[in-house]
Amino acid sequence: MENNLRALRAEKGWSQAKLGDQLDISRQSVNAIETGRYDPSLPLAFKIARLFGLRIEDIFTDDVH
């Protein structure tokens, strides 16, 4: 699964640590999601989407499409 989390975070001017603080996850975990090494659970994906005011599918893209 691909995502544009890094770009969205850059738009806000947030560091990985700051984004992690808002999501209650570590900076390393933000990095793992941004690089696609880890696909977040549905609750975390919703949390990320709510934080950016977007839908989940605006941030995460299935590889099939």
Next chain:
Amino acid sequence: MKPKDANKRYFSRMLGASLGYIGSVFGATFLHNKLIDGSVLGIFLSLVPGIFICLMLLAVWRYLNEADEVVRYDLTQAMMMGLFALLALSGGWGLVELYNDSLPRVPIFFAFPVFFLTFGAVSALKYRRCV
């Protein structure tokens, strides 16, 4: 719980239990050689390191419940690798021992270090990939 708090609690718990384990292993070894071989006290003291092993495993368990899901995923994978290493070594070498009476027997004591060394090494490698 904040990830930083979970990390701090995990490392302080693990450090305390590890130091206790090392100290109790050295203490039990010293007393076994000097004073208490075969006695009830000797058996009791040789059980003490096991208490610290339980505390270390409890620290990992609590960290699994307190950490965020990415850390939990990495930790679980590292533990699986530790388990695989332990099973491969014990199963592989166990058969070698079974069919060769002349070879030395590896004490079951080494199961714990094999698991935790593999678990620690894989955790460290996974952490480096995220930094």
